[in-house]
Amino acid sequence: MTRPQTSCPAEVDHDARWRPADRTGPVCGYTFRELTCPKRGAHYCEPRANRVVQFFAQLLVHTKGPSARKAFVLKSWQEHHVIRPMFGEVAWSDQWGRYSRRYRVAHIVVARKNGKSELVAGIFLYLLVGDDEESAEVYGAARDTKQAGKVFEPALRMVQLSPPLSKRLKHIKNARRLVDEKTASHFEIITADALGELGHNPHGFYLDEVLSQRDDSLWTTMRTAAGARTQPLLVCMTTETNDPASFGAGMIDEADRVMTDPQRAPHVFAYVRKAPRTEEELDRLRRFFPGEPDLPVSLDVWDEANWKWPNPALDDFLSREALRQEALEARNEPKKENSFRQFRANQRVQQATRYVPMDLWDACTGAVAPNPDWLRPRLAGRKCWAGLDLSSKLDLTAWALLFADGTVLWRFWAPEAVVPLLDEHTDGAFSGWVRDGWVTATDGDTIDYERVYADIVADHEAFAIAGITYDKWCGEPVRQAVESMTGLEMYESNTTYERMTPPMKEFMVLLKDETLRHGGNPVAWWMADNLEAKSPTDDPDRIRPVKPNRDASGKRIDGMPALFFAIDGRMRPGPAESVYETREVRTL
Numbered sequence: 001m002t003r004p005q006t007s008c009p010a011e012v013d014h015d016a017r018w019r020p021a022d023r024t025g026p027v028c029g030y031t032f033r034e035l036t037c038p039k040r041g042a043h044y045c046e047p048r049a050n051r052v053v054q055f056f057a058q059l060l061v062h063t064k065g066p067s068a069r070k071a072f073v074l075k076s077w078q079e080h081h082v083i084r085p086m087f088g089e090v091a092w093s094d095q096w097g098r099y100s101r102r103y104r105v106a107h108i109v110v111a112r113k114n115g116k117s118e119l120v121a122g123i124f125l126y127l128l129v130g131d132d133e134e135s136a137e138v139y140g141a142a143r144d145t146k147q148a149g150k151v152f153e154p155a156l157r158m159v160q161l162s163p164p165l166s167k168r169l170k171h172i173k174n175a176r177r178l179v180d181e182k183t184a185s186h187f188e189i190i191t192a193d194a195l196g197e198l199g200h201n202p203h204g205f206y207l208d209e210v211l212s213q214r215d216d217s218l219w220t221t222m223r224t225a226a227g228a229r230t231q232p233l234l235v236c237m238t239t240e241t242n243d244p245a246s247f248g249a250g251m252i253d254e255a256d257r258v259m260t261d262p263q264r265a266p267h268v269f270a271y272v273r274k275a276p277r278t279e280e281e282l283d284r285l286r287r288f289f290p291g292e293p294d295l296p297v298s299l300d301v302w303d304e305a306n307w308k309w310p311n312p313a314l315d316d317f318l319s320r321e322a323l324r325q326e327a328l329e330a331r332n333e334p335k336k337e338n339s340f341r342q343f344r345a346n347q348r349v350q351q352a353t354r355y356v357p358m359d360l361w362d363a364c365t366g367a368v369a370p371n372p373d374w375l376r377p378r379l380a381g382r383k384c385w386a387g388l389d390l391s392s393k394l395d396l397t398a399w400a401l402l403f404a405d406g407t408v409l410w411r412f413w414a415p416e417a418v419v420p421l422l423d424e425h426t427d428g429a430f431s432g433w434v435r436d437g438w439v440t441a442t443d444g445d446t447i448d449y450e451r452v453y454a455d456i457v458a459d460h461e462a463f464a465i466a467g468i469t470y471d472k473w474c475g476e477p478v479r480q481a482v483e484s485m486t487g488l489e490m491y492e493s494n495t496t497y498e499r500m501t502p503p504m505k506e507f508m509v510l511l512k513d514e515t516l517r518h519g520g521n522p523v524a525w526w527m528a529d530n531l532e533a534k535s536p537t538d539d540p541d542r543i544r545p546v547k548p549n550r551d552a553s554g555k556r557i558d559g560m561p562a563l564f565f566a567i568d569g570r571m572r573p574g575p576a577e578s579v580y581e582t583r584e585v586r587t588l
Helices: 046-059 076-088 116-129 145-160 163-168 215-228 246-261 280-288 322-333 333-342 358-363 415-425 431-437 449-462 476-486 495-512 522-530 559-571
Strands: 089-093 098-101 105-111 139-142 169-172 178-179 186-191 204-208 233-238 270-274 352-354 383-389 399-402 408-415 441-443 464-471 489-492 530-532 544-546
Touching: 046 145, 046 169, 046 383, 076 089, 076 489, 089 270, 116 139, 116 145, 116 163, 116 178, 116 186, 116 204, 116 233, 116 333, 139 145, 139 215, 145 163, 145 169, 145 186, 145 204, 163 169, 178 544, 204 215, 215 233, 233 246, 246 270, 246 280, 246 358, 270 408, 280 358, 322 333, 358 495, 358 522, 383 449, 383 559, 399 449, 399 559, 408 415, 408 449, 408 522, 415 431, 415 441, 415 489, 441 559, 449 476, 464 476, 464 559, 476 489, 489 559, 495 544, 495 559, 522 559, 544 559
Parallel strands: 105 233, 105 270, 139 186, 139 204, 204 233, 383 464, 408 441, 464 489
Antiparallel strands: 089 098, 169 178, 178 186, 352 530, 383 399, 399 408, 530 544
């Protein structure tokens, strides 16, 4: 059997990509140009991927720059890190009785001028005419129709320059629509007014420059409308945003998480290339992409060795000399630095960054606690340090106990009124945590501190608590009540750089040494995943946690400051032994 020629680099093994361990379904049998796929279950189907690669090379041309009118032969990163996995990964569908694409949502997050628009234009022309979908509806949207046209216009030009496609597709100029009368399919731009788009049934939909979207209304509308298609594909493409509370920031953050933990959402494809801003981010890239030749070598955004990662097209169709000129201007004019970081290094231009590497967090699970009380009798009578993070009206109150062996126990309390809101942002998980006892919901719209006091007293009776460190914000009445009930000494703290830097750095040491044991607490996992940290621009070694916009994001992190307070208590000199006295403290 003759196999079609491919340009797969030796280091790319598509079969090694993570996929669900699912053997459901018959032998695939998909054939393209004499190559038949012999696999079954969830797998990488090479003939399907070959078909899309060949569609680009044989039917499409570049529309701009030095490569204009030349065949659209995919660059290695486009082919092997985007197109082949996006279209080659399939799984058996009992509903449709066939193999279909595994990925239904795709995120492409790279710096500007890396060819996102032409690449997505080619993808959507394939969805229009090459995906064997009758009456395919393919749409594009952005902040406005002009921005959405940045993909539609190169797609139209590709059609005009391709004899086979120009014969097959009709351009309706006033409607900005391409029509395939053979299959009754069309590709058009729609407005960003989601309320007017409820009648669509998209086979494909792209949302360009997600960073500029006001909210998730259009995305949600098209996402929910695609359920009637066999293998719909919704694509988000963007450069980093500078607004951490925006819809775009949430999308980018989730894509970043999925890229390094694909089990989180097996149906989501993520290609995210951002210059790291912290040592933790750089370490995470090295763990997940070992041996990648384009990995950044440092955090220096001006070092050319770090430019290729966020700019995969560098030295292909993106000029290195142009970046050098922009970098020189940005270094000499500070007001241009943020633009260079955001649009060329693909960095979020604000001081807060994700703090907890979740692969390290998961490695510190230890014995998985099947319920919140499972570990308590095993730790009875043992010495521990307590941290208490107090709540405002809509926050959770969190209590953490850190034991000498690194085990952590939490209690969480929340007003009953906040449960529906947090359910919306956790796909219903929060009410499940309440039902299973991981969170205690108290009546009304504020925390019932009598219940908090009762639970703290119960832990005081069960364990040898050496002291309690608490957030002084609105905490004096609570301090007086807890000290009166338990006789424990309470230490005042806060979430300033001065107080948080030492325990947060010690927390990272515990993670890296795998000497923390959290027992798989699902609420703590959620909060660790949400946690961002901030450093002042003039002193990046100082850090503190950042509480997210609660109403806009639905995120909560209260259990993490509570843990940091407990670590702070263990580090204090005095009767409680300090970890600084027993081992060398590392500088992270």
